[in-house]
Amino acid sequence: xxxVLSAHNLSYSVGEARLLQDVNLDVNPGEVVGLIxxxxxxxxxxxxxxxGFIRPEQGTVRLHGLxxxxxxxxxxxxxxxxxxxxxxxxxxxxxxxxxxxxSYAGLRWGRSPGTREREAALHALEQVGLLKLAxxxxxxxxxxxxxxVLFARILVQNAPVMLLDExxxxxxxxxxxTLLRMVRTLCDTGRSAVIALHNLNSAxxxxxxxxxxxxxxITASGRPDNVLTRTHLERAYQTDVRIGQxxxxxxxxxxxxxxxxxxxxxxxxxIGGAGSAVGITRFLHRKGCTIxxxxxxxxxxxxxxxAALGIDFLQVPxxxxxxxxxxxxxxxxxxxADLTILCAFPFGHGNAANLDVAEQAHELLILDENAGLCRRxxxxxxxxxxxxxxxxxxxxxxxxxxxxxxxxxxLTSKVTVTVTRSGG
Amino acid sequence: MDGGIPRFVAPTVLxxxxxxxxxxxLALGSVTVPLRTILDVLRLVxxxxxxxxxxxxxxxxxxxxxxxxxRFPRAVAAVFAGGALALSGAAVQxxxxxxxxxxxxxxxxxxxxxxxxxxxxxxxxxxxPLAVPGSAFLxxxxxxxFVYLVAAGRGGTQxxxxxxxxxxxxxxLSGLVxxxxxxxxxxxxxxxxxxxxxxxxxxxxxxxxxPLPFIAxxxxxxxxxxxxxxxxxxxDEQAHSLxxxxxxxxxxxxxxxxxxxxxxxxxxxxxxxxGLMVPHLVRLLTGxxxxxxxxxxxxxxxxxxxxxxxxxxxxxxxxxxxxxxxxAIIGGPYFIFLIxxxxxxxxx
Numbered sequence: 007x008x009x010v011l012s013a014h015n016l017s018y019s020v021g022e023a024r025l026l027q028d029v030n031l032d033v034n035p036g037e038v039v040g041l042i043x044x045x046x047x048x049x050x051x052x053x054x055x056x057x058g059f060i061r062p063e064q065g066t067v068r069l070h071g072l073x074x075x076x077x078x079x080x081x082x083x084x085x086x087x088x089x090x091x092x093x094x095x096x097x098x099x100x101x102x103x104x105x106x107x108x109s110y111a112g113l114r115w116g117r118s119p120g121t122r123e124r125e126a127a128l129h130a131l132e133q134v135g136l137l138k139l140a141x142x143x144x145x146x147x148x149x150x151x152x153x154x155v156l157f158a159r160i161l162v163q164n165a166p167v168m169l170l171d172e173x174x175x176x177x178x179x180x181x182x183x184t185l186l187r188m189v190r191t192l193c194d195t196g197r198s199a200v201i202a203l204h205n206l207n208s209a210x211x212x213x214x215x216x217x218x219x220x221x222x223x224i225t226a227s228g229r230p231d232n233v234l235t236r237t238h239l240e241r242a243y244q245t246d247v248r249i250g251q252x253x254x255x256x257x258x259x260x261x262x263x264x265x266x267x268x269x270x271x272x273x274x275x276x277i278g279g280a281g282s283a284v285g286i287t288r289f290l291h292r293k294g295c296t297i298x299x300x301x302x303x304x305x306x307x308x309x310x311x312x313a314a315l316g317i318d319f320l321q322v323p324x325x326x327x328x329x330x331x332x333x334x335x336x337x338x339x340x341x342x343a344d345l346t347i348l349c350a351f352p353f354g355h356g357n358a359a360n361l362d363v364a365e366q367a368h369e370l371l372i373l374d375e376n377a378g379l380c381r382r383x384x385x386x387x388x389x390x391x392x393x394x395x396x397x398x399x400x401x402x403x404x405x406x407x408x409x410x411x412x413x414x415x416x417l418t419s420k421v422t423v424t425v426t427r428s429g430g
Numbered sequence: 431m432d433g434g435i436p437r438f439v440a441p442t443v444l445x446x447x448x449x450x451x452x453x454x455x456l457a458l459g460s461v462t463v464p465l466r467t468i469l470d471v472l473r474l475v476x477x478x479x480x481x482x483x484x485x486x487x488x489x490x491x492x493x494x495x496x497x498x499x500x501r502f503p504r505a506v507a508a509v510f511a512g513g514a515l516a517l518s519g520a521a522v523q524x525x526x527x528x529x530x531x532x533x534x535x536x537x538x539x540x541x542x543x544x545x546x547x548x549x550x551x552x553x554x555x556x557x558x559p560l561a562v563p564g565s566a567f568l569x570x571x572x573x574x575x576f577v578y579l580v581a582a583g584r585g586g587t588q589x590x591x592x593x594x595x596x597x598x599x600x601x602x603l604s605g606l607v608x609x610x611x612x613x614x615x616x617x618x619x620x621x622x623x624x625x626x627x628x629x630x631x632x633x634x635x636x637x638x639x640x641p642l643p644f645i646a647x648x649x650x651x652x653x654x655x656x657x658x659x660x661x662x663x664x665x666d667e668q669a670h671s672l673x674x675x676x677x678x679x680x681x682x683x684x685x686x687x688x689x690x691x692x693x694x695x696x697x698x699x700x701x702x703x704x705g706l707m708v709p710h711l712v713r714l715l716t717g718x719x720x721x722x723x724x725x726x727x728x729x730x731x732x733x734x735x736x737x738x739x740x741x742x743x744x745x746x747x748x749x750x751x752x753x754x755x756x757x758a759i760i761g762g763p764y765f766i767f768l769i770x771x772x773x774x775x776x777x778x
Binding site for chain 2: 104
C-alpha cells in the first residue's frame with residue numbers, strides 16, 4: 007500500500023536541543039497511528055513538521071508521494087488538517103464560528119462562508135454532542151468543551167489526513183471515547199490519522215499502530231502489543247508499569263504502579279487462589295515486604311497478579327493436583343517466611359495440598375471470608391478437608407482483612423526499629 | 431450575526447452616524463453654516479475647473495472660504511486619521527491575539543516624536559508645512575522597521591520579541607527626544623509639546639491630500655487580511671493548517687499597520703487611544719469577526735475623531751481644545767472601565 011503521508015529522515019533542532027533525530031514514519035490510508043512518549047519527547051514537534059509548520063533541517067515530508075513543499079498552502083489545507091488545543095481564548099467567537107473556520111480551507115479566495123458552511127458547522131457540533139452550546143462564546147466554555155469544539159472544526163475541514171495533537175487531554179472518559187471512536191470511524195472509510203496521546207490504554211484500544219518517541223527518536227513502532235511492552239515503557243517513562251489485558255475489551259492495558267515501599271525485612275508467604283490474594287498482596291507490596299506466593303494454578307487471577315508484580319510464586323497447570331515436588335518447594339517457602347497468610351478460597355482436590363503447606367508455617371494468619379472475593383468452601387473429600395481446616399483454625403487466629411493489615415503494620419514497624427538499632 | 435440583530439443594521443447605523451457627524455463637523459464652529467449652504471458649496475467644489483471666489487454670490491463667499499479652506503480639509507483629515515488609527519488597531523489586536531495591543535507596540539509614537547522634534551529644532555518646520563508631518567511619518571516608519579529587524583529572527587516573527595524590541599526601541603527614542611529638547615530653544619520646546627498633544631487645526635489641502643491615496647490603498651489591503659486574521663485566533667499552527675501563510679500575514683499586517691499609523695500621525699499628530707478604544711467598542715457591539723470588525727472599526731474611528739475634534743473646537747468656543755486632549759480625556763476613563771469590567775469577569 008502506498009503511504010499517504012511519509013516522513014523520511016526528519017531532523018530538527020532548536021539551538022543545542024535536538025528535537026527530532028532521523029525520524030521515519032509512513033502513514034497508510036485507513037490507518038490510525040498513535041504517537042506516544044513522555045512529555046517533551048518530540049510528539050508535537052513531529053506533528054508540526056508533518057503539517058509543514060516547521061521546516062526540518064534535514065529530511066522530507068511527502069504527502070501523496072509528493073514533497074510537502076510543492077503544495078500551496080491552500081492545497082495542503084484541503085489534504086491535511088491539524089488540531090492543537092489553542093482556541094480564540096481572547097476573542098468572543100461563538101462555538102459555531104470557531105467550527106465554521108474549518109470551512110475556510112475549502113472556500114475559494116475572498117469568499118466568505120455561506121449557508122452551506124454554517125449548516126456544516128452545526129452538523130459537526132451535533133456530532134460531537136455540543137449542538138446546544140453552538141451560540142455560546144468560546145472563551146466561556148470549559149477546557150473539555152473547547153477541545154470538542156476545536157475537533158468539530160477538524161470534521162468540517164474534512165481532510166483525508168488528520169494530525170491531532172493530544173485531542174483528548176482534557177476530556178472525560180465518555181467524551182474521550184466518543185472522539186477517538188469518531189476518528190476511527192473516519193479512518194475506516196479511508197482517511198488516516200496521526201494522534202499524539204498520553205493515555206496509553208486509549209492508544210492501545212484505538213490505534214492500529216503505535217510509534218514510541220523518546221528524546222526525538224522513534225524507539226519502537228508497530229502493533230500496540232509490540233510497542234506497549236514493559237521494557238519499552240519503563241525505559242521511556244522512567245516508572246514501573248504493568249501490562250495487562252482489559253477483561254471486557256481484550257485490548258492491552260498499561261498501568262503505572264507505585265514502586266514497592268522501602269524494603270522491609272519481613273518475609274511473607276501468601277497462600278491464595280481464585281483472586282483471593284490480590285488485596286493482601288497489594289498491601290504487602292506497598293509495605294515493601296518480601297513476598298512469595300503459592301501454590302496456585304496457571305491462569306488463576308492470583309497467579310497473573312503475582313506474575314505482574316514480579317513476585318516469586320509456585321504454580322501448577324490449571325485444574326491439576328499439586329504434586330509432591332511442588333509441595334516440597336511450597337513448604338520450603340513457608341518455612342522461610344516470617345509470616346504466612348491463608349486467604350479465603352474454596353478447597354477441592356486440586357488445591358487440597360495448600361492446607362498441608364499452611365501447617366508448616368511459623369506464624370499463620372487466616373483471613374476470614376469477608377476479606378476476599380470468594381467464600382471458603384470445601385469440595386471433593388469435603389469432610390476431611392474441613393477437618394484439616396478446623397485444626398488450623400483452632401491453632402491460629404482467624405482475622406479480618408483490616409486486622410491482618412494492622413498486624414502486618416505492627417510487624418513491619420517493629421522490624422524497622424530493629425534494623426535502625428542494629429544500624430546505629 | 432444571524433439571530434438577534436439583522437446583518438444590515440450595524441453598517442446602516444455606522445454609515446448614517448458618519449454622515450451626520452460629517453455634516454455636523456462642517457456646519458458647526460465659531461460660525462454656523464446652514465446645511466443648504468453646505469450643499470451649495472459642495473456643488474461648487476464638485477464643479478470642474480477652478481472656482482474664482484470673487485464671482486460667487488456674496489452670501490456664499492465667506493461660507494465657501496470657511497468650508498473649502500478650513501472645515502473640509504480638517505474633516506477629511508479627521509476621517510482618514512481616525513479610520514487609519516482604528517483600523518490598524520483592530521488588525522494589530524487580532525494579530526497579537528490580545529485586545530490590549532496596539533500599533534504603538536512597534537515604537538511608532540516614539541519614532542514619530544523624534545522625527546517631529548528634529549524637524550522643529552532644525553528649523554525645517556518653518557520652511558514647509560509638510561516638514562513636521564513628513565518627518566514624523568519617516569520617524570515612525572524607521573522605528574517600526576528597526577523594531578521589526580530586531581524582532582524577526584530565524585524561523586519566523588516571534589510576537590513576544592516584537593513587543594520587547596518595541597519597548598526597547600521606544601525607550602531609546604524617547605531618550606533621544608529628551609536629549610534633543612535639552613539643547614533646543616524654548617519656542618521649539620513649546621512647539622514640540624504642542625505637537626505631541628495631537629490636533630487638527632490649521633489643516634490645509636496641501637498637508638492633507640498627500641497621505642490619502644496611501645491610506646485608501648493600505649486600508650483595502652488590510653481588509654484582505656480579515657479572514658486569515660480570524661483563523662489566526664486559533665494559533666499559528668492551526669491557522670497554517672487551514673491554509674494561512676502565517677509569516678506573510680504577520681509581516682503584511684505589521685507593515686500596513688505601521689504605515690497607516692504613521693500617516694495618521696502625519697495628518698493629526700499623535701492621537702491617543704483611538705487605535706485601542708474604538709476596535710474594542712466595535713467588538714462589543716458586533717462581535718469579534720474581523721471581516722466586519724475591520725471595516726466597522728475604520729468607520730467608527732472616523733466618527734470618533736470627527737466628533738472629538740468637533741467637541742474640542744465647539745464646546746468651549748471661542749477657545750479650542752486640541753483633539754488629542756479630548757481623545758485622551760475620553761480614552762483614559764474608558765480604559766479604566768475596561769480594566770474594571772475584565773476584573774469582574776475574571777478574564778481579559
